[in-house]
Amino acid sequence: MSSPTYRIAPSILSADFARLGEEVRNVIASGADWIHFDVMDNHYVPNLTFGPMICQALKPHAVTPAGQAVPIDVHLMVQPVDDLATAFAKAGADYISFHPDASSHVHRSIQNIKAHGCKAGLTFNPAAPLEVLDWVIEDIDLILIMSVNPGFGGQGFIDSALRKIEAARKRIDACGKDIRLEVDGGIKTENIRRVADAGADTFVAGSAIFGKPDYRAVIDGMRAQLG
DSSP states (O other): OOOOOOEEEEBGGGSOGGGHHHHHHHHHHTTOSOEEEEEEBSSSSSOBOOOHHHHHHHGGGOBOTTSOBOOEEEEEEOSSOHHHHHHHHHTTOSEEEEOGGGOSOHHHHHHHHHHTTOEEEEEEOTTOOSTTHHHHGGGOSEEEEESSOTTOSSOOOOTTHHHHHHHHHHHHHHHTOOOEEEEESSOOTTTHHHHHHHTOOEEEESHHHHTSSOHHHHHHHHHHHHO
């Protein structure tokens, strides 16, 4: 079997909001593969973060120094889902994931995201079951496992997430489709290897990267662990 391609997706939730465009450019120049965008509505989760206008404003900054576009990975912690998903698709998102329990029609929400030219993902909270995947795994491009309770950055990794990552990996392998398995919450250099061993291929890291003075050193350190 070929070795997996790993992706590091820094979460701008932990970036300096006064310099967001510069932060996005810097972290990409330091080796980030995706830019992760945590959208909170103070309704589905406690906290309020970014709307589609910020996504649109950052899109021109989400490029490598050579000018190649870097995917914007939008995680919607919002309820209802569909109108904001559409707005983020129009604002330049590449991936849009949402929580199944935040949508009254999960399949329709997936179809809506794809109809707007984006890749669709489902996100699972620490206590949420994976059963909805029995019905929609063929339709999605990404599964995001939360290893903290959504709403705030800087929380510690919940170990039971490892079992859920393993279970999600089994489902992906069984369906044979190319689906990213992303993990968000408390990821740092010290635990990224364990998370990869459980089956994840895409890693969201916020404070572990943006909380440090040298982004490249952190991202290089994570890659060395994944090596």
